[in-house]
Amino acid sequence: MNSEYPVVVVGAGPIGLAASAHLTETGSANIVLERGASAGSAVAQWNHVRLFSPWSEVVDPAAAKLLAPSGWTAPDGDSYATGREWVESYLAPLAAALGDSVRFDSEVVGVARRGRDRVVDAGRDTEPLSVHVRHSDGSEERILARAVIDASGTWGSPNPLGSEGLPAIGERAAAQQIDYRVPDLSDEDVRSAFIGRHIVIAGSGHSALTAIITFAELAAQHPGTKLTWAVRRGVTDSVFGGGESDELAARGALGMRAKKAVDDGYLEVVSGFRTEEVLADGDQLVLVGDTGARISGVDRVVALTGFRPDLSWLSEVRLDLDPTLEAPRFLATLIDPNMHSCGTVYPHGVAELTQPEPGLYVVGMKSYGRAPTFLAMTGYEQVRSIAAELAGDHDGARKVELTLPDTGVCGGAGLFDEPDADAGGSGGCCGAPQPAELISLGAPPARGD
Structure with a gap:
């Protein structure tokens, strides 16, 4: 359909750039639109966090082929990159290799069908998609596309501290004292703001475990620093992951280090605490739970309660999303x-990601909606499959072959709470973007930013 138009990829993070590499390899003209000023601009916001997936699992195969002629040397596959190293040693060179296909300072503010809003049926399978772009200088343009791959991630939409999915009463007013990502304590100015303070860490996913380790080290060096860990459920061994049974060794080690910090008494654990209200008490805060329990004398809150997709700029296209997770419906049943259970999540591609809007695909961390634990290699397989489909290789698009690592703690709902760059569960099964890959980033982290 409309083969004279390019494929537009939204986001120049690891999944978006991988999509461009696969599209280039299969002969599909493409444009990558990134609202930031450089490749991996979301990853750059967690430069200080080390991935828990090794280099061998965070470099896309098609991207590696594209980079090879430039003299690029792949990092040691058994080593682990920080966010900064991922950008500098992989994402930035990949964007450079893709050349003019990647456009920075270009924010996608809307996608529609040319000449039609979402109500009109006629022409939806013949007219191109219309991508509305706003540039950093304030200018606007419209790009016509035969397909749109949304790899914009969820990093820009952290969940609030409030337990109902909405900001707690008073949360907005207290915004200057609340961080929604793991602070970079290697920055002396940032570090000084936490020394000797009472810090509440909220959440129990991989970002929260990373924060526990980070702040426990600070408290060890500065005994006047007080730490409270507020979790919505109980703290059981499953919260800390698979330990030595985790096939991602660095992820297992993260959980074990966090558990040791708790066992050593660096944090007061308040379980069953769901924040309902944030009160000002002079220069400090009081967190009020839904049972009336209070955490008083709080100087700073680090709220690591997951991420959610921004669907606002997709309002004029037709989406079939799970009503709970806001993930593609066929994928949602695998990741709810x-x-x-980890055993039920298998690699997936175009079959699970196809939307009612012809030519529109949501991939990467955003494809997981509000669910957690996304691995970069999952996203790489997603975009490989979609690129094959767009090139007319329908059999290749559906031949999904990928083995994902196990955490050793797979089970039911008890695994999940709040992750990194993911959305409303717990950092458990398949990785997370911030301390992992993004979108493994998991983070966040997650989390395809």
Whole structure:
């Protein structure tokens, strides 16, 4: 359909750039639109966090082929990159290799069908998609596309501290004292703001475990620093992951280090605490839970309660999303943290990601909606499959072959709470973007930013 138009990829993070590499390899003209000023601009916001997937699992195969002629040397596959190293040693060179296909300072503010809003049926399978772009200088343009691959991630939409999915009463007013990502304590100015303070860490996913380790080290060096860990459920061994049974060794080690910090008494653990209200008390805060329990004398809150997709700029295209997770419906049944077991999550591609809007695909961390635990290699397989489909290789698109690592703690809903760059579950099964890959980033982290 409309083969004279390019494929537009939204986001120049690891999944978006991988999509461009696969599209280039299969002969599909493409444009990558990134609202930031450089490749991996979301990853750059967690430069200080080390991935828990090794280099061998965070470099896309098609991207490696594209980079080879430039003299690029792949990092040691058994070593682990920080966010900064991922950008500098892989994402930035990959964007350079893709050349003019990648456009920075270009924010996608809307996608529609040319000449039609979402209500009109006629022409939806013949007219190109219309991508509305706003540039950093304030200018606007419209790009016509035969397909749009949304790899914009979820990093820009952290979940609030409030337990209902909405900001707690008073949360907005207290915004200057609340961080929604793991602070970079290697920055002396940032570090000084936490020394000797009472810090509440909220959440129990991989970002929260990373924060526990980070702040426990600070408290060890500065005994006047007080730490409270507020979790919505109980703290059991499963919260800390698979330990030595985790096939991602660095992820297992993260959980074990966090558990040791708790066992050594660096944090007061307040379980069953769901924040309902944030009160000002002079220069400090009081967190009020839904049972009336209070955490008083709080100087700073680090709220690591997951991420969610921004669907606002997709309002004029037709989406079939799970009503709970806001993930593609066919994918949602595989990743729902209310029922998910690692053994049920298999690699997936175009078959699970196709939307009612012809030519529109949501990939990467955003494809997981509000679910957690996304691995970069999952996203790489997603975009490989989609690129094959767009090139007319329908059999290749559906031949999905990928083995994902196990955490050793797979089970039911008890695995999940709040991750990194993911969305409303717990950092458990398949990785997370911030301390992992993004979108493994998991983070966040996650999390394809």
